[in-house]
Amino acid sequence: MTATPLMEARNLSVRFATPRGLVHALDDVSLKVHRGETVGLVGESGSGKSTLALTMMRAIEPSGGSLLFDGTDVGALRGKALKPLRKRLQMVFQDPYSSLDPRMSIARILAEPLHAQGWDKPRINARIAELLDAVGLPADAASRKPAQFSGGQRQRIAIARAIAPGPEMVVADEPVSALDVSIQAQIVNLMQDLSAQTNLAWLVIAHDLPLVHQIADRIIVLYLGRVVEEAPAADLIATPLHPYTAGLVAATPTVDNAGRARLVLKGEPPSPIDRPTGCPFHPRCPVAEARCATDRPALTDAGDGRHVACHYPGIVPPPLSRLFTKHTPEGEDHARPQCTR
């Protein structure tokens, strides 16, 4: 895509000073979200995915890099100057029990972002009716309070609030992980419908890989504050290029892979305070070579809309080669000496 991305982060860094040392929450992260596109952001705890969401929302100040919305630098905007951005970029949070004020009626919750944008009362009331309908809630919900709704209904209210001012993009941080399985699908379908109906772009942050695979056009994998791989969703799962992605896919239990052999990545993500040298993944990597401990791999173009930050991309370790046959077909192992370790 050559059009101006709707949202773009360029070399974004976020560092926090803590008593135990400097936390590199985000380190040189670049990403683009295009109009109408759903981008999934996955990573484990400490990968920086929530920090990235809050930084894009301008709730956390970046330590370096720039943030562009529709081609305009929004990284330096302050206070009232952010108001036009708020109309165009909204957010949905994980827990619909804490993200809705329990004392406010649903009508007031939905009116708040519209008041902030200077809408008048008749227009707001008409919009509330529209919003309730759009997210599948009855019209009489307006006069009730959050406590009268289930978790799934509350998340519909949170989504209605986010889309109220007609944003072009919504950042959703773990939008369904607090919900029961049978309810998650309702919210996923709602999000997909909103994309289709209003060309809304989503940045969906989640730890649930099958869910992100279901909803996203493109997936970005974060590890210790860095993007390690980025690819169209189907390709990322079918043929992961980064060994961490391969490990993450293999580690994910789904109902349709019962009993399969898995490569279990050793260890746990290291602390973002005390980061490994070179490639941040090398201490856990099953195919790491000497240079991985010293040279940090840059995120490079791997063709077909894919990017990977690895010195040995596409080398899938032997226990996984059955899973990801496209990259290590049977009998080709001898041609890839790294595979035999």
Add this chain to the structure above:
Amino acid sequence: MSLLSVQNLRLGFPKAPGAPVVLDGIDLEVAQGEILGLVGESGSGKSMTALATMGLLPPGAQVLSGRITLDGTDLTDLTERDWRRIRGGEVGMIFQDPMTGLNPVRSVGSLLGESIRRHQSVTKSQAADIAEAALRAVGIPAPRARLSAYPHQLSGGMRQRVMIALALVNAPRIILADEPTTALDATVQAQILDLLRDRLHAAGGLMITHDLGVAADICDRIAVIYHGRIVEQGRTTDVLRAPRHPYTAGLLSAVPTFAGRGTRLIPIPGQPPGPTARRIACSFRPRCTHATEQCAAVPELIDNVACHNALQPEGAL
């Protein structure tokens, strides 16, 4: 004979408003060397079943009828004193959150040592050796040094390994695990599932989970619980590949899988019933696309499925 047997367990809060009955006739059997997964959503009664088998019912909860037996010993009417002998000894327990499941002001060695010395007559130094071996057995590096560590000094995965070591240290006959990997990251979850698969098979295991993928991964059999009743049970592969209860089938259609991209998820309409809802008809009826007039009667669990219109195996995944 089965190792753990739950027979017609009814459990409720008789003094709470609406006198909710949260378990309404639960029957479960766990055989020696088998892992049974109890799968359900929030409020289904899965955790309450686990708590009842651990003798850890919350205040106000009361067993209304039914029996829980371990190797033929009735656990239903035990005193707290008897339970202390059984918990951590014959019954090992693993909870979801290793941060709150471990006493933060006690070192790992002291937690393990207390449990070992409660259930085995050994000296302190023997207990330390047993504790070290227990940590090594769950894959904790430098186990001797770890004995003096406190829970906050360990990562989430290591804390969960300590909890598993605590559950296993007295060679229990059965291990009850309530959402043991829910708080963990994916790669760490995979490590812990491998460990659990191995260790739970050595005795017998009852694993409570909301995650069908996790159940698919390590359970030999699955029982699906809905509104305090078992609606379907069977071998894991049978239940997941050819679900017979519409609720099980509905859950499977609602869960994203790697193979299913591009097809729309099919949510289960509506909400699960609340705790005080009466069971005058099939509890799933209001959400069920297969409901008929027969569903006005509460279905019994017959041939491993509690449904008047059980699906035929052809309607499989």
